Amino acid sequence: MGTKENPIKTWSRACRIPPEFVGKYFQVHNGRIFIDVYISEDMVGHALGEFAPTRTFRGHGEIVKRTLEKT
Template sequence: MDPQEREAPPGEKPEPVQTHLRNVTIVPQMIRSVIREYNGQTFNPVEIKPEMIGHCLAEFSISYKPVKHGRPGIGAIHSSRFIPLKRVHGGKFKGHPMSLCFYQNSHES
């Protein structure tokens, strides 16, 4: 990219350059330029600033959708293994883990 070709009049942004190269290291000659970086679906505009020198372009255009964890579904075996499935002491267990401790301690005396 030749800086003289992409210069814009004062107060305007230069014409963006489109690229698929996400592993390009940002150098000082790229400051104040606009690059449209491909993230796998769309071209995201990235304006190069002095703080970005030395970083890769991929760091400024996320290529995945962040995970939003919801409630466990039907197949959630991992989370349901902490819920007791059997009745304790003839069905007198109330369902709360602390009630089991109080029930056992009350019959020890």
């Protein structure tokens, strides 16, 4: 359990990362799919969900050709 071939699958995004998890592989659910997360020493004390983003940033509004014609 917790290896790259056999990661620990979890839906618990609020779970805090203890030092015992360092070096383990997790699959954290982001609401749609599972995101692979490798736990390093810097992640201790944070929540698992912080490393599996739930939203896709598509950038700020781009200028559309139709909008340019109106101005």
